[in-house]
Every structure is written in C-alpha cells, then in structure tokens.
Amino acid sequence: MSHSEPGIKDLPAEPMQELAMPPQLSRLNDRFSELVTAAPLTGLFKSFIDPVVVVAVLYGLAWPFQVSFDSYSWLLAVLTFLLTSQVLDGVFLFVPGHERPLLGLGRFAVQWLFICTVLCLIGWATRFAAYFYPPYILTWFAVAPLALVAVHALFRPVLLASRESTQGTRSAVIVGANRPGCTLAEALINDPLHRIEFKGYFDDRELPRLPGVSADALLGTLKELPAYVRRNGIHHIYISLPMSSQPRVMQVLDALHDSTASIYFVPDLFVFDLIQARFDHVAGIPVVTICESPFIGLRGVLKRFSDVVLATVILALIWPAMLIVAAAVKLTSKGPVLFKQRRYGADGESILVYKFRSMTVMEDGDKVVQATKNDQRLTPIGGLIRKTSIDELPQFINVLQGRMSIVGPRPHANAHNEQYRALIKGYMMRHKVKPGITGWAQVNGFRGETDTLDKMQRRIEYDLDYLRNWSIWLDLKIVGKTISMMVVRDKNAY
Incomplete structure (x- = not known):
C-alpha cells in the first residue's frame, strides 16, 4: 500500500475466538441470524399483507351473505388481524433454497386451523358467536386460506425472479x-432475497487461526x-470485532472516512445468554435488550388472552x-383438600400455588423434600x-387469577429456588415469565x-430455551405433547 493511501496502524491481532459452537448455543445462532438478517418481504407478509387479506375476505363476504358489517364485525376483524399477524408464517409458499411450492402448506393449514379454533373458543366462552350468521363465518x-394461497402464489414468481436476478445486488x-461475523x-449467503453479495472477510489473523474460513x-x-x-x-461494511477492541474499531472507521460504503457494527451478542434479544429505544436512546420477557406488548396480551379462554x-x-377428586382426597386421609405452597411467580414475586393434596405432610418452609x-x-x-x-x-384457578400460565416453566418450591439459584448459572432467568x-x-x-x-441443570436449559423461542405454535405443541403424556403414563411422575 502506498503512503498516500489511508490505512490502519499496526496493532496486535486479537486473540483467536473459537468458532465451534457448543450445542446449547445453536439456537442463539438462529436468533442472531434473525436479528441481523430478518427478511423484509417475509416480515411484510406476516405483519401486514396476510392479516389484510384475511380481513378483506371477511369484509367481502358480508355483501353476498347480506350481513351488516357492524361494530361486532369490526371487533372480529381486529381480533383476526392480531391473531393472524402472530400465528401465520410469512411467505409460506416460498422457502429459500427449495423449489417445492407446497413445502409450507401443511404447517400453514395447522396454523389456520389453530386461528379458527381460538376464534370459536372465544365466541363460545363470551357468547360473541351469537351475533354472527353461521354460514357466513364457516x-x-x-375461503380466507384459499385467498392467502392465491396471493402467495401470485407473489411467488416475483420472489423467485428477485432471487435469481443480480440487478440491484x-x-x-x-x-x-469471528463467530458473529461467520x-x-x-x-x-443462504438468503439471497436480501440482495447482498458477500465478498469475504478482512482479519489480521493468519488463515490457520481461522477454522472454517477458506483461503478464497x-x-x-x-x-x-x-x-x-x-x-x-463495496456498498456495505460489517464490523464484527470484539467489544473490547474499541481502538481497533475507531482505527477502521477513521481509515474509511472517505468511503461511500454503509458501515455497520455487529455486536458480539454471543458473550451474553440471550433471552428475547432485540433492538429498542428508550427516550430516543438506542439500546440492545439482552434479557427480557417474551410477553411484552401485543405478545403479552395474546398470551394472557389465550390463557384465560383455555382455562x-x-x-x-x-x-x-375435580369435585370427585376433592371428595376422594378428603375421605382417604386427614387434612385439607387443597395443598397451598409458596412459589416464585413472574419477576420472582411470591405466589400461592394450588394442588390437590397428595401427601400426608404440608411442607412449605426453608426445607422441602421432593417426592x-x-x-x-x-x-x-x-x-x-x-x-x-x-x-x-x-392450578387452572391460578391461571384465571393471573398468577400462572397454562404453558411456562414449572414452579419450584421456594426452598428449592434458593438452593439452586446459587448452583446453576441463569437459574433465576426462568422467572422472567409466569410459571406454567x-x-x-x-x-x-x-x-x-x-x-x-x-437433572435440574437440564430442566433449566429447556426452560430458558422456551423463553428464547416462545411462540403460540410452541405453546400449542407443548399442550399437545402434555395430553399425549397423560394418555401414556409418564415414568418420571410419582
């Protein structure tokens, strides 16, 4: 490089960062990919186009059925819009890397069936269904899923052409x-819809110290x-240096001061145990959320609403x-029908959890012996x-009280919480949500x-995995598995 060219002063190369990812971080890898490269077209379908299509069909069918689109219909439309935006996938007929257009139809059918089931349960529980003409709703x-398939099928050639075209790349x-850079x-590379062509890496380390990176x-x-x-x-430069390398980052920025390229900083989020990581603003100041409850805003409303309806x-x-069980408990042993024990609820607050009494003791002190x-x-x-x-x-009564949820980390006795929080890293993160x-x-x-x-460590890993990846679809999957386990006796239950 000539002396007239801007450069970067010689600094010691950063210590090598291991690229191999342990199994427990595999889902963090997927989450990070979503954070930095969330497909805009998929997001547009999920948050706007699909809900609008469903509501438009509801409105359009009102004319042939001679149904007045009154305030009840608008309430149904709003509820449907919110459910659709949360439950349906984005572009279910287009999966990058696959040419089979029907690949996502099975999942879409189950998701739409879930939306219809929830609406029917709401209508039955609130008597809201009485205000609607049944043939119109059926x-x-x-028709609504057929309209969605038609819209996606129309957009599919455009998406395929966009993927294959190099124009505007x-x-x-x-x-x-390092890990976030890779x-x-x-x-x-795997999502060409972003129209970004990856050219390669710049790194001060020698190739042998970069496992998984080719010479090219x-x-x-x-x-x-x-x-x-x-x-x-080059149009885009992504700086993926460690957070501890502020001098190196500043040198890179200084050397690129006369470039027209867009420059982005990729934070090394892998140094944290991410729980619902996202980018946000507080009083106009940008912040990165490292650990947060998944039930914030609309997702919290949807979770609570589904809990109340199902419970x-x-x-x-x-x-x-329940009356028969209560009578059997009372007649077969001395003591109250219900066993009430203090547990940790959301944010670690103390709650009372109800169970039918199954033991002759009522332990709720500093020491609780597991069954x-x-x-x-x-x-x-x-x-x-x-x-x-x-x-x-x-505990379904606890759900209606707002103390618990139908699906969530199981509540442990307070004595066990105090014991394990000192032994297992991240144990208390499971209390970011209501117990289930x-x-x-x-x-x-x-x-x-x-x-x-x-065993407790493995249980906590699954609890935190639930917090990282929560969705209505995951809740439905857990409920289905729970029902099947009740049919086939669980060998771990005693």
Whole structure:
C-alpha cells in the first residue's frame, strides 16, 4: 500500500475466538441470524399483507351473505388481524433454497386451523358467536386460506425472479472472521432475497487461526481494507470485532472516512445468554435488550388472552371430575383438600400455588423434600393423582387469577429456588415469565424428581430455551405433547 493511501496502524491481532459452537448455543445462532438478517418481504407478509387479506375476505363476504358489517364485525376483524399477524408464517409458499411450492402448506393449514379454533373458543366462552350468521363465518373459514394461497402464489414468481436476478445486488465485506461475523456471512449467503453479495472477510489473523474460513474468503488484513473497498465499489461494511477492541474499531472507521460504503457494527451478542434479544429505544436512546420477557406488548396480551379462554373452557369441562377428586382426597386421609405452597411467580414475586393434596405432610418452609418413588408420605390416592397429573388441576384457578400460565416453566418450591439459584448459572432467568401448569422441560422428559444437579441443570436449559423461542405454535405443541403424556403414563411422575 502506498503512503498516500489511508490505512490502519499496526496493532496486535486479537486473540483467536473459537468458532465451534457448543450445542446449547445453536439456537442463539438462529436468533442472531434473525436479528441481523430478518427478511423484509417475509416480515411484510406476516405483519401486514396476510392479516389484510384475511380481513378483506371477511369484509367481502358480508355483501353476498347480506350481513351488516357492524361494530361486532369490526371487533372480529381486529381480533383476526392480531391473531393472524402472530400465528401465520410469512411467505409460506416460498422457502429459500427449495423449489417445492407446497413445502409450507401443511404447517400453514395447522396454523389456520389453530386461528379458527381460538376464534370459536372465544365466541363460545363470551357468547360473541351469537351475533354472527353461521354460514357466513364457516364460508369465511374456508375461503380466507384459499385467498392467502392465491396471493402467495401470485407473489411467488416475483420472489423467485428477485432471487435469481443480480440487478440491484449490493456487495458486502465483513471485518472480523469471528463467530458473529461467520454467522452473518452464512445468513447473507443462504438468503439471497436480501440482495447482498458477500465478498469475504478482512482479519489480521493468519488463515490457520481461522477454522472454517477458506483461503478464497479471506481477502486480506485490516490495513488492506480501505483500498479494497474503493477499488471494488463495496456498498456495505460489517464490523464484527470484539467489544473490547474499541481502538481497533475507531482505527477502521477513521481509515474509511472517505468511503461511500454503509458501515455497520455487529455486536458480539454471543458473550451474553440471550433471552428475547432485540433492538429498542428508550427516550430516543438506542439500546440492545439482552434479557427480557417474551410477553411484552401485543405478545403479552395474546398470551394472557389465550390463557384465560383455555382455562375457562377447561374448568367448565372438568369441574365434575375435580369435585370427585376433592371428595376422594378428603375421605382417604386427614387434612385439607387443597395443598397451598409458596412459589416464585413472574419477576420472582411470591405466589400461592394450588394442588390437590397428595401427601400426608404440608411442607412449605426453608426445607422441602421432593417426592420420590414409593414415597411413604403419599396418601392412599396420592400416587395415582400425581402420576396422572390430576393433582395439578386446581392450578387452572391460578391461571384465571393471573398468577400462572397454562404453558411456562414449572414452579419450584421456594426452598428449592434458593438452593439452586446459587448452583446453576441463569437459574433465576426462568422467572422472567409466569410459571406454567406444563412446560417445555416436562414434555422433554424432565418431570418429577430432580435428584441430581445435572437433572435440574437440564430442566433449566429447556426452560430458558422456551423463553428464547416462545411462540403460540410452541405453546400449542407443548399442550399437545402434555395430553399425549397423560394418555401414556409418564415414568418420571410419582
């Protein structure tokens, strides 16, 4: 490089960052890819086009059925818009890298069936359905998905042509071949809809210290970056240097002061245990959320609404069985019908959780002994109601009270919380949400006694995984698995 060219002063190369990703971080990799390269067209379909199409069909069918589109219809339209934007995928007929247009139809059909089921449950529970003409609603249920498929099919050739065309493609390089840089490069390469052509990396480390990076992908050192950017007309520069490298980042920015390229900083979010990571603003100041509840804003309203509706419906169906169980508990052993124990709720607040009493003891102090196989403390029917999870039915009342959710991390006794929070990293993060009657850990085999630290560690990993990846679809999957486990006796329940 000539002396007239701007460059970067020689600085020691950063310590090598291991690129191999442990299994527990694999989902963080997917989350990071979503953060930095969320497809705009998919987001547009999910948040606006699909909901508008569904509501437009509802409005359009009002004319042939001679139905007045009154305030009740508008309320249904708003509710449908919110549900559709949260439940339906984006472009379900177009999956990058696949040429089969029907690939996403099965998932779409289940999602639409879920929306219809929720609307029917709401209508039944609130008597809202009485205000609508049944043939009109049933026709809408049938026509709306067909309209969605037609709209997506019309857009599919445009999306395919956009993917194959090179017109308007922007070139990009990444400064720093570390984990976030490689994750970003992989996302750009695998999703051509972004119209960004990845050229390669700039890094001061030698190729042998960059596992997973080919010789062709390494374009040069940081000193060679400015000349390459000018010579090749690079449009985007992504700086993926560690947060501790502020002097190096400032040197890169200074060397690129006369470039017209757009410059982006890629934060190394892998140094944190991400829970619902997102970018936000507080009083106009940009912030990065590292750990937050997934139930913020509209998602929280949707979660609470589904909890209330489902809990109301379930209690209306099971109350005779609950009366029989209550009588059996009272007649077979001395003591109250309900066992009330203090547990941690959302944000670590203390709540009272209800269960049918299954033991002869009522432990709720500083030391609580977990139930074990052939536990002598079980009442005559205690083992049966615990194996079948019948003892947890009163917790649907906790759901209506707002203390619990139908799906979430299972609540532990307060004594166990205090014990394990000092032994397991990130243990208290599970209390960012309300505890659940069933959870992701339980349907994956971590139910019942946790007699070793490793078992509790695995349970917490599943709980945090649920927080990172929550969706209505995941809740529905967990409920389905829970029902199947109740049919087939769970060997871990005692």
